[in-house]
Amino acid sequence: MATTTEAATGTPRTRTRLLEDERWLAFFLLMPTIVLLALFIAYPFMKGILLSVTNTRVGVPGEFVGLAIFEKVWNDGIFREAAWNTIYYTAVTTVFKLALGLWLALLLNRHFRGKAFIRAFILLPFIIPTVLSTFAWKWMFDPTFSVLNWLLREIGVIDQRINWLGDPDLAMGCIIAVNVWRGVPFFAITLLAGLQTISPELHEAAAIDGANARQRFLYVTWPLLLPVTMVVVLFSVIQTFADFQLVYVLTEGGPANATHLFATYAYQIGVRTGLLSEGAAISLAMFPVLFLVVIFQLLYIRRVETR
């Protein structure tokens, strides 16, 4: 008894006392995060806006030019093509990733031997550094040594070689294919997690109510999976819209600027050419779309949570 009282009323520890207050503790715990994010997210964002209203180049401090840079970028044909490419690329890959990812998730949702093993392997395209795996694809698309060409000839589909990355239309197709390859595991595994939260009893009940497999998917699985699907799609849209690595490795925006995206074009102009202001402006051009997607996502999550 005596020991307890003594220990409890021992020397006052001022630091601990301060941290007993929830608000001080929260402040202390959040400080490092806030400092880092302010320094390397908020500050660069301001700086980006500042850059894009001046005419700064590497080593040359710029002066204020108002919206001249944005006007210049807007009238740039390659920028417009890059903008169109980005939208097209995002839309097509998202549709394919969702369709194939959902299919794969449904396959994986069954019971079979070695499921955990196969699931682990399926994620490989997603975890392996993208630039490195993209190099494997580039090697497979090689104009002279392509294994794909060999395969197609063996099957008897072609007798002329296909210049996969050299042809403007084909190049975009190749980039889309690699992005889908990389993204399908992410969709499949997250949608699988969503599928596993759906009680099998619901399917059994629906089956007893006379629903066939297609109807069970349409009326039970899909509606219950929709919230997860929405979030996954929005995440993927943001990532794809701002993609850089795939194009950088496969085509560097070529042939003839046919495959530039916002990010690769910004890199081309801002870093390669050293026109910092133009580069920053091109990057920032992504912002309105990303902003809308994020707002939509926030509202959607809030709606799902309050339901």
Place this chain on the structure above:
Amino acid sequence: MARVLLRDLNKHYETFHAVKDVSLEIQDREFVVLVGPSGCGKTTTLRMIAGLEAITSGEILIGDTVVNELPPMDRDIAMVFQNYALYPHMSVRDNMAFGLKMRKFEREEIARRVKIAADILGIESLLHRKPRQLSGGQRQRVALGRAIVRNPQVFLFDEPLSNLDAKLRVQMRVELKKLHERLGTTAVYVTHDQVEAMTLGDRVVVMKDGWVQQVGDPLELYNAPANKFVAGFIGSPGMNFAAVSFQREGDTLLAVNHGLRITVPAPIAARLNGHAGRDATLGIRPEDLHLAGPDDDEGHCFEALVEVIERLGSEILLDVKVGPASMVASVPPTVRTRMRDTIRLALDPERLHFFDAETEVAL
């Protein structure tokens, strides 16, 4: 060990007034139970004593110290939670030792105390296990052990038995009672179960909507409920109520309603004098009703229509209709009756309760 004093305690959440002017003196070594329906403020009161909720206004004293500003770690209390809150990554032994380690006790002293507590609770063989390897009853014991080793000034219990199955709950209730006899530590116990409150508490505090309704020992609450809420809350099955109005017929006071014409016994009538002609609620417990016999005064009998018969073995509960009012009567298991029968019931006039129709306060 110490007394606990609550003075005009209030708790406001942003838009919600959870605890209203609660004042209570808990004596040293006393076992006090706070009971009431969910949302009545009982748990909030307990958490304010623990220091887990800030006090909006009022004062809490443990021993002679005002603890309003003390963090929980400095209040020298122990608490047992509804979900036990055992630390899942620690063995039973470490769970019990944690509070002592935090207070920098000697290693030998910790071992000694853990052993004593484990002996008392019969969990010596479980000391090396992790919480997830324990059954519900064992977890409950470990949670108790964790409180005991600390030898605190006050034990706080937050519905500690409600996660156990019915049989185990009764068993643990008895053990808790024995434990308190043995340790004699001041205890504040929160529950929504009135049976638990009645069996465990030296005194019981009935709360509703943040207000204290009545404080008293279990029999006081049962025999002399302060208002209609306490009357209905304490006892199982609950007290029967019927709206009545008073009529004076010569010297006698009658409580009248459809099918009811009850002579109010003189001692009660004396208290009710001022209420003649006004509306009231009559209350009578199921166990104070019986089948009318020849000895029963006509003024204490009434007709009732049997709707449901619940045979519990030791007794039979008859759900009956008396005019528009539903009542339950507890009768001996030997009684033979059938559904839709009309029977004559008599009440024990000494055990009649009356409540004001508006304020619901006992008259």
Place this chain on the structure above:
Amino acid sequence: MIEGAKWRRWVYFHIPLAGFLIWLLFPFYWMMITTVRPDGELYRPWNAPNYTPFWTNNPTFEHIRYLFAETLFATWLWNTMVIALAATAISLVCGVFAGYALSRLKFPFAGSLGTMIFVTYLVPQTLLFIPLADIIRNFRIGDSPWALILTYPTFLIPFCTWLMMGYFKAIPKELEECARIDGASRWQAMIYIILPVAVPGILSAGIFAFTLSWNEFIYALVFLSSPQEKTVPVGVVSELIRGDVFFWGPLMAGALLGSIPVAIAYSFFVEHYVSGLTGSVKG
């Protein structure tokens, strides 16, 4: 599950699943086979009669030797490891603290701060890399590991915070209340009780953050210029190509070996990685 005839199982299950597996894993097989294939076999045109793509009878370690002897590959591996571990450690500490504060403490503006961190979680690196490069130059940490160690946390912390919030929310609040009554301060309750219980979540966040920083490309590409400072992804891309000539053997060897550390880390913590992945979108 409701099952049908055997042939249906083949058509609707085995064949599609096998197709997916081949499609998803073939590039890795291709990396491996190229790594051990001698140059003479590698550069046979696609229509050459002796083009045997799927196997080699003359395996060689020449490309791997070249990678380690003639290039800075070992240095890049080391750089990447140091940067990834440091960035992961910083992000874990920040993310765990922030996640704890946002999910378990009541304080003013908690909601809007949480939303802000969630929004930065969605900011892609390519949005800010040009002004950030300028800032890195001004801070005089360009072309050094610090440029990445300090900037990677900007996309790792929001993720870690988000993930940890989910984990912390699932831990009953009574645990730390009980600890505080047992005599622990808020800080001690967090360190001794909540963090140990959240270890699976911390592992998930850690493994995920590690793979993300190992894979990061654009910041490393823009902020680093000296060959000996580069990370594996950037080194392989920029230093193994001479002009327009691709040395496919060493390139694929580099891609393969550069992937192995993440693959190993991943294989040890598959379950944690998967729960991190699914948690990252659910929160």
